[in-house]
Amino acid sequence: MSALSAMLERGEISSVELIQCFLDRIDRSQELNAFITVDAEGALTQAQSADRSRANGHAGALTGLPIAHKDIFCSRGLKTTCGSRMLEDFVSPYDATVVERLADTGTVLVGKTNMDEFAMGSSTETSWFGPARNPWSRSRVAGGSSGGSAAAVAARLVPVATGTDTGGSIRQPAAFCGLTGLKPSYGRVSRYGMIAYASSLDQGGPIAQSAEDAALLLQAMAGFDPRDATSLDKEVPDYTSALKQPVAGLTIGLPKEFFDSSVDESVRYASHAALAEFEKLGARLTDISLPNSAAGIPCFYVIAPAEASSNLSRFDGVRYGYRTESYRDLNEMYEKTRAEGFGIEVKRRIMIGTFALSAGYYDAYYRKAQQIRQIIADDFREAFRHCDYIAGPTSPTTAFALGEKTNDPVSMYLSDIFTITANLAGIPAISIPVGFDNTGLPIGLQLTGQSFDEPGLLKLAHRYQQVTDWHRHLPKDFS
């Protein structure tokens, strides 16, 4: 991004030309199904205005650069579908805080990216608009739920995109597509206008080609929002200047639970190789344990569906969104609207969540899951007494084949086994590309830090990217 920004600054190219160039790439890459909506006309208008700002000397680091938002962020005047038939024709009358902030920095919104329906999925296959495809192998998934954003950035259809992460939805697609994806600490980025899946777990964050770009994007996204009571009124550090800090002397903990036999050998190998690089940079590696991390998946699949079952109640066909064609009474209208408007995975989670909150089951499921959540957070607290950061594979495998796991939800859920605990604990985590498997699919390494230590994670990632070039590799059809 800084290279593109420099070109704009030197006047080698205008924002209008740059945007047109990316729009052409998007147009040529429709088979990836990375976008649900492309707003060429709006993008060119914004680019003109960015060029005028620059001419008037009002250009920042992001002015005139293209961006795509995951279609979970409400954007005024544009369709915001959340990957669902329920919102297929919903045009938001307001901007999410993240959308507003990025517009304020002068970025040009070119479109809205594909995603698993209501962010429920790990492959973008639950999207009402069909799955996004992985630019590294079109028969493979791009990951999910922010698969469209990851596919778009990997194919260089946009230099950066936003994503959201409830259990790994930024990090896993970033890993599958060879990108840098950061899930910030809970409360760092406003959730206002970001359609809620699981309110206590959702965070927006950047999907980028490098830690440097991720830092630039996070800088614009982060910060207190009076419209989000869960956002923290805490100063936002300068992420770009943090990149320059040294790695030497830091301790990286390796949880033994993250390197077991469930992890593909190629992924384990690449992870260890990356850790060796960190050692060369002066970091110290140490074995640690997160003994309760196995409880992460069951815990998550009570809390997230419980919150989702309530969050998705507003999609009732009454005020906006899909409504069934014919019905005899109110109850039938509700039932048919929701039966037709939601896909199978969304309905499955609504059912699970409704059950978990029901009278007589609440204590056994929801309350118990909250207790486990606390135990998982305590695990991390304990681990961080012995290390500064925690490292491990982002996902046990590289990108799996389209259709491979759609009939086996539990195996799909296990794709997020290493990412989910950071959401439960509310702490930040980043995925960076650290190699390829023998079929040429990217491998991601996850680094986890303590609350609000995004600067530290970005620094580690950046330092690693200065001595390696995995993040510079391009899928062969998109160079």
Added chain:
Amino acid sequence: MPWESVIGLEVHVQLRTDSKIFSGASTAFGAKPNVQACEVDIALPGVLPVMNRTAALMAVRFGLATGATVNRISVFARKNYFYPDLPKGYQISQYELPIVAGGQIEINTDDCRKKIGITRAHLEEDAGKLLHQEFEGRSGIDLNRAGIPLLEVVSEPDLRSPAEAVAYLKKLHTLVRYLEICDGNMQEGSFRCDANVSVRPAGETGLGTRCELKNLNSFRFIEKGLQFEIKRQIQLIEDGGQVAQETRLYDPDADLTRPMRGKEEAHDYRYFPDPDLPPLVVDDELLAAARSALPELPDARCHRFSSTYQVSQKDAELLTSDRELADYFEQTAAACGDSRSAANWITGEWMGCLNRDGLRFEESRVTPQMLGDLIAKINDNSISGKIAKEVFDGMWNGEGNASEIIAARNLEQITDADEIERAIDHVIDNCAEQVMQYRSGQEKVFGFLVGQVMQATGGKANPKMVNKILRNKLSGKRHN
């Protein structure tokens, strides 16, 4: 067999905040449908609630005024159900941890004084309204009310009769207006009551099966609805039947209660803590602000009125039943220095006129200063009590203050002895027969003669002076 009724009330007190409990939209009553429903109120995708601290402040004020525990940390929970007037598909309320717990309100009925327990008071948002009349074959939804802050005050089942229930409600109504947390307007739904009622043989301690009564939107309907329902339950049991636990609506036209239409489902609201809202923390600052804003409460004021103003207990209760009324009294008493007359004039003439014209206290054209001046004019003999009523009517009709009306209508009392004596002499000359009767011992003729003097002076002569001078004249003495 003698029966006893057991009643508990749930009152929804609409808090007088300018904006809604979780959004910035206005709470003003009477706007066109949906113009006061912002993106948060209509529950667009992605919107989030943010707590209005003023609503919390008001709840704390209520807690302090009822001697309750103000929970330093309380939790908002979602109550999940589908209905078109509920945009999110859940209502944000408080469940396991309300902001106010415990507390009491003392009531006074003809039979007794007793303390009624308050189980809890919790914050929640109101729902919208369905409009059925305006649309043929369809229903409209007005979300202006969605998100208006409510304090739900739940009483213990301590009430034993409809009269006690009304006394409790009136006391609560007085209290929330004193605290300036609710406008108390029952027609506009600012103060709404549901009742849980059951009956049991007198002396028993267990509870009978209860019914919930809704649509009790005036003190009168509450009393009548409860009376009907209690009678119905007793009759049912005496006839060998059983009370079914159900929700019933009071129909004021037919004066009866009937089960709510539609299937009575056992709702599972799936309460859980709202993850969008951090726990509500009442910190020292908020507590101090609530405490400092606390006015003198009705009970304390009533006690002060009867002890320092020497007004009767009954008048003191009446005068303190409303904060503005009590203020009006105190200002009037201060203006004339005669609290008893002030109480008499306010509870008599002034409230009579308000009732007659259907006006509220604040709509009175007669200010406390004006009424006080009028009383002062009686007390310094400028006018008689009788003339004062005429002057009051003038003030009520907007003719000006007492002095202006007295001057304009030439109503000033005659206290000049010579002038009165001249009038008396004139009457004595013209009523020789009656004078003779009086002098021969027919005492009652005296009244007639006084009347004649008053008539001759247009009612303005000071009655005391007339009495004295006339008596002296008739007994042959000079008045001086």
